[in-house]
Amino acid sequence: MSVCECDRNGCKEIVCDKYIMDHKYRLCWDCFHELEEQMKQWPAMMTRGEVAQKIIDFVHSEKTCRGNASEVVNTAETFKELTRDTWKY
Ligand SMILES: [Zn+2]
Numbered sequence: 001m002s003v004c005e006c007d008r009n010g011c012k013e014i015v016c017d018k019y020i021m022d023h024k025y026r027l028c029w030d031c032f033h034e035l036e037e038q039m040k041q042w043p044a045m046m047t048r049g050e051v052a053q054k055i056i057d058f059v060h061s062e063k064t065c066r067g068n069a070s071e072v073v074n075t076a077e078t079f080k081e082l083t084r085d086t087w088k089y
Contacts, residue, residue: 004016006026007027008031011030011063014028020032031063034058039054
């Protein structure tokens, strides 16, 4: 296993410069930008554990294509995200 391979599930990009989660995972810029895009959809307030879990979930999620605005998501999971903290607003 190459020390420089992206850890995203299904991604074969070779990278050396982007480490996340205290160097636990490596991501290529493509995947990292996708992670940043997904992050915008996450609840504004979560526990550190939840944020960490979401990052781990992303790393384990299959890479589909560049940009994921139309990505098919897990309905139950996304519903939970979208309805979280409803009472605060
Ligand atoms: Zn990647």
